[in-house]
Amino acid sequence: MFSYRHAFHAGNHADVLKHLVLVQLMRYFAQKDAPYWYIDTHAGAGAYALDGDWAGKTAEFESGIARLWTREDLPAIVAEYVDEVAAFNNDEFLRHYPGSPFLAAHALRERDRLRLFELHPTEIDVLRRNFRQQDRDVGRRTMIYDADGFEGVKALLPPPTRRGIVLIDPSYEDKRDYARVFQCVGEGLKRFATGCYAVWYPQVQRRESQQLSERLARLSNSWLHVRLTVRKPSGDGVGLYGSGMFILNPPWVLEAALKEVMPWLTEVLAQDAGAAYLLESRQG
Secondary structure, eight states: OOOOOGGGTTTSHHHHHHHHHHHHHHHHHTTSSSOOEEEESSOTTSEEETTSHHHHHHOGGGGTTHHHHTOSOOOHHHHHHHHHHHTTOSSSSOOEEEOHHHHHHHHOOTTOEEEEEOOOHHHHHHHHHHHHTSOHHHHHHEEEEOSOHHHHGGGGOSOTTSOEEEEEOOOOOSTHHHHHHHHHHHHHHHHOTTOEEEEEEEEOSOHHHHHHHHHHHTTOSEEEEEEEEOSOOOTTSOSOOEEEEEEESOOTTHHHHHHHHHHHHHHHHOOSTTOEEEEEEEEO
């Protein structure tokens, strides 16, 4: 149950898509003075050393963030994402990668709040240690829960501010996660119908993965679905060949921004001729 460690995958193509979208969501929410909550159901360790033993073992970041790091032709929203990663590196070298909690902590304003769930017994210790190294203002705005985020998020909805982003991105190592994601979003919408729910999912050769976006689309009349495929599925049926983000109650400007950047991003992150993207939406 607790074998998955995101450090092996930090900064890969799936993180690029997920965090590029997340940065745009937070920037949109910050355009209004009213505070908002950022809730992460599967926070992980928060930050990762790309030159460490784990990330270095697989070096997945080399086909992800590293392909963007030194380019001078980044489209605007890609540049904003890369700038956020650069804020966690002291020089021009790419040594550290911020996970979703650290990107959120960097983006949140004085009155915004950060709520993080992590159930992995080792990951939560690292997460807490990483946040203890942040300044007191970040610590004051943050609460970390040693709990199942699928269940724990219910008690936080709706947030007092009635504005919020909920990121749901389990490892899907347990195939039951697909059903739990669907249930979590459905129950969340009942409690907090206007909340922004961002669901990340892997592209793998599993029926549950292929059907998740179709199931989520039935929950709301307002959604945006973006998927990045970086290679053809392997002949043996093993491995991650892409990922997607399904956003319920998305900012209305997000689709146009992604429509402009996804062809470029697909070309840059492509691993073979099977690279492609999908962008679809419904605005109720």
